[in-house]
Amino acid sequence: MIPIARPQMGEEEKERVWEAMSSGSLAQGPRVKQLEEEFAAFVGADHAVATSSGTTALHLALLGHGIGEGDEVITVPFTFIASANSIVYTGARPVFVDIDERDFTMDVSQVEAAITPRTKAIMPVSLYGQPADMPAIDDIAGRHGLAVIEDAAQAHGAAVGDRRSGTWGAGAFSFYPTKNMTTGEGGMITTLDGAYAERVRLLREHGMKVRYHHDIVGYNFRMTDIAAAIGLAQLPKLPGYNERRRAIAARYDGELKGVITPYVRPGVTHVYHQYTIRVHERDAFVEKLKDRGVGSAIYYPIPVHRQKPFVAMGYGDQSFPVTDRLTELVVSIPVHPSLSDDEVSTVIGAVNETAAELGPLEVGAAAG
Ligand SMILES: Cc1ncc(COP(=O)(O)O)c(C=O)c1O
Structure with a gap:
């Protein structure tokens, strides 16, 4: 894995x-x-x-x-x-x-x-x-x-x-x-x-x-x-680590299909602590990635205002539509600097095959 x-x-x-x-x-x-x-x-x-x-x-x-x-x-x-x-x-x-x-x-x-x-x-x-x-x-x-x-x-x-x-x-x-x-x-x-x-x-x-x-x-x-x-x-080693993260992200940007890849604002340096994509049928997506030997994670499965202590503090009724929508779509895939080029290719293959199986995310639905 x-x-x-x-x-x-x-x-x-x-x-x-x-x-x-x-x-x-x-x-x-x-x-x-x-x-x-x-x-x-x-x-x-x-x-x-x-x-x-x-x-x-x-x-x-x-x-x-x-x-x-x-x-x-x-x-x-x-x-x-x-x-x-x-x-x-x-x-x-x-x-x-x-x-x-x-x-x-x-x-x-x-x-x-x-x-x-x-x-x-x-x-x-x-x-x-x-x-x-x-x-x-x-x-x-x-x-x-x-x-x-x-x-x-x-x-x-x-x-x-x-x-x-x-x-x-x-x-x-x-x-x-x-x-x-x-x-x-x-x-x-x-x-x-x-x-x-x-x-x-x-x-x-x-x-x-x-x-x-x-x-x-x-x-x-x-x-x-x-x-x-x-x-x-x-x-x-941090500058080298960040460069490696950015190089892996550039490959993902160019080679992933059927998912929405991260948007980077012009003039900004993104250091890809996470490479977070939006996918169709997220929970099934995660399972299928795992079957293909690729670990992933949801950051974060519950937004803060819906976490138990914050509900108890009275935030539960508040509505943050973008947060609530994106929480359902996001999945982060490995982008750490110790990934080999072969591992990066494996991740790309696994994401693309999974997206092809589950169908692409409609860009209009998630505004990339
Ligand atoms: C966005 C954000 N804020 C705060 C923290 C807290 O950092 P730590 O886990 O070192 O206490 C983290 C890390 O886990 C984080 O990702």
């Missing part, structure tokens, strides 16, 4: 982890600092703050703006639940707007109508490796005095023009094993704002600048030096 993800761990990772373990610096230490500096440089941000996960990066990014009880944050329901959960953790309320039919990211035309006097921030999600329309969102936020927190968990190296994800407001990245680069578990906040980065650091360290002197109630959201050691081995 060709798996949907296959994290790559080589000799460099082993050596660096062993070196970290042998040094005695196991918790947050010099390797975390080095990874922060190198990741900030990669993204083009002035500051980076490493965290224990992408979820804690989002949570801290919100706390760094003082967001809490009584506040609202605008985000999308077509995402991994961590985007919305991080808002709930702070006591603020997620306000959902639908996604764009073509590219799966926040429908910018709906944002202004969702702004109320309680709105404090906009959290677009750069889903599947395609950046949300960050310049447009940044512009709206600027006009209304709102913070921008990009959920860039899937967007390491993605860009609009030559400006990378993580350079508008605050970016929150994840280094979960399936991501474009990994530290095992881990995350990173990036920003151009030095004062904000300092607040976030303080919150990450139990509000402590001087040892055991606590200025505010903070958290332990630190990354370990062992995780950072993996990240230091992975980061130099």
Whole structure:
């Protein structure tokens, strides 16, 4: 079976982890600092703050703006639940707007109508490796005095023009094993704002600048030096990984038939954390791919507003027609950089045979 993800761990990772373990610096230490500096440089941000996960990066990014009880944050329901959960953790309320039919990211035309006097921030999600329309969102936020927190968990190296994800407001990245680069578990906040980065650091360290002197109630959201050691081995390989993902995607774009392939906005660099197609008879499609030896996954089978805790919070009656429709159509196929050319050909053959059997998706029905 060709798996949907296959994290790559080589000799460099082993050596660096062993070196970290042998040094005695196991918790947050010099390797975390080095990874922060190198990741900030990669993204083009002035500051980076490493965290224990992408979820804690989002949570801290919100706390760094003082967001809490009584506040609202605008985000999308077509995402991994961590985007919305991080808002709930702070006591603020997620306000959902639908996604764009073509590219799966926040429908910018709906944002202004969702702004109320309680709105404090906009959290677009750069889903599947395609950046949300960050310049447009940044512009709206600027006009209304709102913070921008990009959920860039899937967007390491993605860009609009030559400006990378993580350079508008605050970016929150994840280094979960399936991501474009990994530290095992881990995350990173990036920003151009030095004062904000300092607040976030303080919150990450139990509000402590001087040892055991606590200025505010903070958290332990630190990354370990062992995780950072993996990240230091992975980061130099990230550009090559992304190029390989993009090359595989280009083959899929050219060779898949009877399915709707991803739409990439002009001028955008998509780094294909996922290659997500829309298909006819999705559940049967997944089964037939499996029979042909190709793993796939649904990201995500239930939109956030229909997940149990959000139904309990009263979101269940809300309607996001594009999200609800696309949730039924999407399937992600393997696009990870360790795929061989032969495996890519196998995936193409399996998708095309399955689409021929089940019939093509009507483009009009799904607007590609
Ligand atoms: C869009 C999105 N947001 C947030 C997260 C949370 O990241 P983590 O799993 O590292 O906590 C993820 C990753 O799983 C994600 O895909």
